[in-house]
Amino acid sequence: MTDSIRQQLLDALARLESGEQARRGMGQTVELDQTRTGRLSRMDALAAQQMAAAGERRARAQIQRLKAALRRVEDGSYGDCLDCGEAIAPGRLQADPAATCCIACASRRETG
Known part of the structure; x- marks a missing residue:
């Protein structure tokens, strides 16, 4: 993989x-x-x-x-979130192979 x-x-x-x-x-x-x-x-x-x-x-x-x-x-x-250390969802990595954080942490970053 x-x-x-x-x-x-x-x-x-x-x-x-x-x-x-x-x-x-x-x-x-x-x-x-x-x-x-x-x-x-x-x-x-x-x-x-x-x-x-x-x-x-x-x-x-x-x-x-x-x-x-x-x-x-x-x-x-x-595949590990740089913010929380949890695994980034495979679907997120498939959509953006360079993603550095999970969806929850990305949402927190966007909302400030």
Whole structure:
């Protein structure tokens, strides 16, 4: 079971890292030359650039979560809630293999 979890995490990590490499060339600086582009076109380009940057930040954060999950697989703590120490439900881990806490603790985190 640990091998299949490790492979699932490695596959997800590879997908994200290959997507990150593809996105690196897409974050070009927006051209602000008014003779070439109208105001609305520049606004659209800036909005698209901001959305791409936000997507890249999310991807980097997920890469870090997956790497942390792989470390937990290696040290034998994968599947244990980091807050309470109880087992994380298999369904939760299937939905989010990088989950660090059980549903009860995640709910407590969200409500403050």
